[in-house]
Amino acid sequence: MKKRKILVDLRNSRNLKQKDIAKAVGITTSYYGMIEQGVRTPTLEVAKKIADFFGKSVEEIFLKI
Numbered sequence: 001m002k003k004r005k006i007l008v009d010l011r012n013s014r015n016l017k018q019k020d021i022a023k024a025v026g027i028t029t030s031y032y033g034m035i036e037q038g039v040r041t042p043t044l045e046v047a048k049k050i051a052d053f054f055g056k057s058v059e060e061i062f063l064k065i
Contacts, residue, residue: 006061007036010054025049 011021022032027046034040035050042050042062051058 004036004038004061007050010056010061011036021050021053024053 011018018032018036019029022029025032025046026049031040035042035046044058047058047062051061054061
């Protein structure tokens with residue numbers, strides 16, 4: 001599993017906590033944390049909500065190699 005450093009960097013650059021993003025996109029803090037850690041892969045719907053939250057495309061966040 002690949003840790004999604006871009007999510008951590010985006011969150012930290014906005015001085016947000018995992019719970020802030022989780023609440024904004026309608027998922028649990030635990031689930032969001034697992035997405036950041038690369039333990040869980042978000043559904044397309046959740047990935048889109050996270051990308052929209054950060055003003056990025058799904059590809060920019062989740063398809064970086």
